[in-house]
Amino acid sequence: MKFLRFIAGCFRIITKGGRVYYSCLFFLFVLILWGAFGYYGQLDEGLIKTNMRDSVSWGFYIGNFTFLVGVAAAAVMLVIPAYIYNWGPIKEIVIFGEILAICAVIMCIAFIIVDIGQPLRFWHMLPIVGTMNFPYSILSWDFFVLFFYFLINIIVVTHLLYKLFYKKEYNKSIILPMVMISIPAAIAIHTVTAFLFNALPARPYWNSALLAPRFLTTAFCSGPAILILVFQVLRKTTKFEIKDEAIFTIAELMVYAMFIYLFFTIAEFFKEFYSNTEHIVYWKYLLMGVEQNREISFYSWASIVMGVTAFLLFLIPKTRKNLFTLNIGAVLIYFSVYLEKGISLIIPGFSPDVLGQYYFYVPSDTEIRTAVMIFSAGALLFTFISKIAIAILFEGFSIDSLEKKVPVKS
Amino acid sequence: MQKKENNSSRRDFLKKLPVLAAGATALAGCSSQEVEEFFQRNFKTLTKEEKDKIVKNLEKKYTEKYGKKFTVSDKPATDGILFGYALDLSRCIGCRRCVYACVKENNQSRDPQIHWIQVLQMEKIKGIDLAHANVHYNPEKVPEEGHFYMPVQCQQCTNPPCTKVCPTKATYKDEDGIVVVDYNWCIGCRYCMAACPYGARHFNWGEPHIPDEEINPDTHYLGNRPRTKGVVEKCTFCIQRVRKGRYPACVEICPTGSRKFGNLLDPNSEIRYILENKRVLIFKEELNTQPKFFYFFGV
Numbered sequence: 017m018k019f020l021r022f023i024a025g026c027f028r029i030i031t032k033g034g035r036v037y038y039s040c041l042f043f044l045f046v047l048i049l050w051g052a053f054g055y056y057g058q059l060d061e062g063l064i065k066t067n068m069r070d071s072v073s074w075g076f077y078i079g080n081f082t083f084l085v086g087v088a089a090a091a092v093m094l095v096i097p098a099y100i101y102n103w104g105p106i107k108e109i110v111i112f113g114e115i116l117a118i119c120a121v122i123m124c125i126a127f128i129i130v131d132i133g134q135p136l137r138f139w140h141m142l143p144i145v146g147t148m149n150f151p152y153s154i155l156s157w158d159f160f161v162l163f164f165y166f167l168i169n170i171i172v173v174t175h176l177l178y179k180l181f182y183k184k185e186y187n188k189s190i191i192l193p194m195v196m197i198s199i200p201a202a203i204a205i206h207t208v209t210a211f212l213f214n215a216l217p218a219r220p221y222w223n224s225a226l227l228a229p230r231f232l233t234t235a236f237c238s239g240p241a242i243l244i245l246v247f248q249v250l251r252k253t254t255k256f257e258i259k260d261e262a263i264f265t266i267a268e269l270m271v272y273a274m275f276i277y278l279f280f281t282i283a284e285f286f287k288e289f290y291s292n293t294e295h296i297v298y299w300k301y302l303l304m305g306v307e308q309n310r311e312i313s314f315y316s317w318a319s320i321v322m323g324v325t326a327f328l329l330f331l332i333p334k335t336r337k338n339l340f341t342l343n344i345g346a347v348l349i350y351f352s353v354y355l356e357k358g359i360s361l362i363i364p365g366f367s368p369d370v371l372g373q374y375y376f377y378v379p380s381d382t383e384i385r386t387a388v389m390i391f392s393a394g395a396l397l398f399t400f401i402s403k404i405a406i407a408i409l410f411e412g413f414s415i416d417s418l419e420k421k422v423p424v425k426s
Numbered sequence: 427m428q429k430k431e432n433n434s435s436r437r438d439f440l441k442k443l444p445v446l447a448a449g450a451t452a453l454a455g456c457s458s459q460e461v462e463e464f465f466q467r468n469f470k471t472l473t474k475e476e477k478d479k480i481v482k483n484l485e486k487k488y489t490e491k492y493g494k495k496f497t498v499s500d501k502p503a504t505d506g507i508l509f510g511y512a513l514d515l516s517r518c519i520g521c522r523r524c525v526y527a528c529v530k531e532n533n534q535s536r537d538p539q540i541h542w543i544q545v546l547q548m549e550k551i552k553g554i555d556l557a558h559a560n561v562h563y564n565p566e567k568v569p570e571e572g573h574f575y576m577p578v579q580c581q582q583c584t585n586p587p588c589t590k591v592c593p594t595k596a597t598y599k600d601e602d603g604i605v606v607v608d609y610n611w612c613i614g615c616r617y618c619m620a621a622c623p624y625g626a627r628h629f630n631w632g633e634p635h636i637p638d639e640e641i642n643p644d645t646h647y648l649g650n651r652p653r654t655k656g657v658v659e660k661c662t663f664c665i666q667r668v669r670k671g672r673y674p675a676c677v678e679i680c681p682t683g684s685r686k687f688g689n690l691l692d693p694n695s696e697i698r699y700i701l702e703n704k705r706v707l708i709f710k711e712e713l714n715t716q717p718k719f720f721y722f723f724g725v
Contacts, residue, residue, distance in 0.1 A: 061632055061633070062630070062631055062632045062633060062655040062656055063614075063629070063631050063632075063655075063656065064538060064631040064632030064655075066631075068631070069631065070619070070625070070627075070628050070629060071625075073616045073619040073620060073629060074616060074620060128615075131615070131616075132613050132614045132615045132616075132656075133612075133613070133614020133615075133616070133629065133630070133655065133656025133657055133658075134612065134613050134614045134656045134657065135613075136464070137594075137611070137612075137613045137614075138613060140468070140594040140596065140611055140613050141593040141594045141613060146468075146594060147467075147468045147470075147471065147594055147595045147611075148593070148594070148595075149592055149593050149594060149595045152590050152591075153590070153591050153592060153593040153617070154591065155591065155593035155615065155617055156593050159593070212617075213620075216587065216591075216620055216621050217587070217623065217713045218587060218620070218621055218622060218623035218713065219620060294556075294557060297557060365620075366620075368556075368557075369625055370622065370623050370624060370625045371544060371546060371556055371559065371561065371578060371624070371625045372546075372555075372556030372557050372558075372559045373559075373560075373561055373562075
């Protein structure tokens with residue numbers, strides 16, 4: 017009963033808001049609807065509405081999935097430095113990191129659901145009701161760790177907000193260990209996702225031991241980039257207090273991550289180009305294209321240029337400690353990693369295919385619209401949960417405001 | 427006390443209501459057969475009786491749908507048989523008769539087009555080099571000067587990467603060595619397609635279309651029965667034929683006799699003779715997939 021009232025309280029928070037809030041919701045609804053109509057075509061006619069075919073059997077959906085696993089992982093890994101460097105509002109940082117993680121995991125699952133040919137049969141891969149291929153299939157491992165990670169995050173966030181709502185102390189002996197476990201779990205989800213591609217000897221492009229470490233470093237770039245921006249917005253609009261130094265420290269940590277990422281990439285390039293075996297074809301397709309087909313190389317160079325620019329902006333102390341250039345850098349690195357995971361990672365793995373044949377893949381309209389639907393739905397969810405968290409954390413919304421019918425500040 | 431009980435049972439009922447409602451709406455548009463199919467378990471885990479019942483239902487369904495008497499077999503593997511295949515690279519002329527015989531025998535979709543066999547045209551001067559191989563060759567006459575041909579289909583690996591990665595065990599290696607797919611259990615994640623080094627797995631990207639008069643009504647549950655969109659399919663050595671002692675369709679049609687098939691466990695079989703006496707090549711041997719499909723040079 018108490019929990020139902022908490023839910024009712026949350027519901028009140030998300031239905032009440034200012035003009036900006038409503039127009040934001042409206043905008044996201046329109047995007048979701050536009051995307052959903054595209055996705056409906058795929059549900060009706062099958063994955064033939066995408067541009068994937070037997071040669072390139074995974075594409076944009078799996079790329080987005082991989083990217084979002086990184087976002088989900090990195091959001092929580094930020095807890096370690098927040099704790100070590102004593103940034104102050106550790107509880108708030110944990111909560112917003114975990115909210116981002118929850119939304120990202122839900123989007124991950126959504127990208128898997130839209131990618132599979134028979135989404136209604138999803139239960140076949142569960143234990144007991146289905147026949148899970150555990151421990152052999154890395155996909156069942158991935159499902160396990162993602163689900164476990166989701167569960168930890170949702171319990172921690174709900175518990176903290178619930179207790180605050182009732183103005184009680186949260187249960188430290190449960191929450192603290194869970195936050196601690198969520199950190200290795202974050203590393204696990206991204207490592208297992210890398211292993212998904214890594215151990216397929218049929219695809220030499222992915223068959224590199226550096227794949228998992230590279231995944232972790234890119235995650236440490238993209239996840240904190242979003243949080244840097246979110247924290248600044250929160251600082252402007254709510255009572256959330258995070259010092260400039262804390263933001264600059266996040267940026268400093270990102271520079272390390274970017275540097276290691278750059279180093280790993282150069283190591284990979286060197287190995288491939290200097291040894292110049294037949295496996296070089298994938299890298300040539302990625303960077304130069306084949307004959308007239310240069311679509312993918314355009315994206316990969318865009319990713320490289322944005323990444324290097326962001327690295328320089330973050331590296332030079334003057335631009336790192338200037339919020340304006342820092343934010344440009346954050347946006348650049350976010351999109352750089354997005355293109356790297358969304359396009360550059362998956363597609364060259366299949367081009368050429370295992371029999372040496374090229375099929376030139378770029379996402380179809382349906383794929384882009386479906387992705388827009390999922391990203392907008394994720395953003396909507398993030399807006400809702402953040403609004404609840406903001407109201408409870410900073411605006412004193414509690415059980416009293418529900419009973420006294422005190423209007424919510426917006 | 428009694429009142430309290432009443433209350434709780436009513437509450438229980440109310441709790442169940444949305445579930446029932448959701449279930450009812452979901453089922454409203456489906457026939458009882460579709461519902462039964464939805465809850466059908468992994469074929470491999472079923473008893474003989476359950477399999478027979480499913481197969482009977484499918485025969486009825488397909489007979490109605492295609493207006494032809496259908497048979498759907500669930501014949502299991504026979505003890506003492508391990509199927510093996512050998513293809514003579516020095517004789518193959520690249521005519522693709524095997525490709526189309528396979529399409530017809532195994533009810534592959536004509537639109538969108540699915541081919542379980544891919545024939546690679548290669549340059550003699552380059553040897554077996556995938557970077558210079560072409561599946562889309564289209565001359566007036568084959569074989570073309572300076573070229574040789576290498577048909578590729580499922581290699582029926584002893585150590586198959588595809589079954590290892592399948593998250594649902596919908597694809598597995600049967601006792602006679604054939605790697606099969608339960609089309610009713612496959613979720614269409616295509617992980618097996620990413621894992622297969624031979625491009626042997628094909629996905630139904632759209633609803634498969636086959637003209638009614640061209641459909642082959644002699645089928646096996648794990649082989650050539652009609653598929654739906656959103657599932658993966660592959661060569662099964664014509665499981666519907668070989669488990670009844672016949673040759674695969676591609677072996678029968680080959681005009682040059684390049685294709686050989688038999689029981690690897692029978693020391694007097696032709697396939698054993700080839701393995702013991704000819705120069706044999708294993709495609710992508712370094713991947714340790716241990717195919718039961720061998721290439722050899724007969725002349």
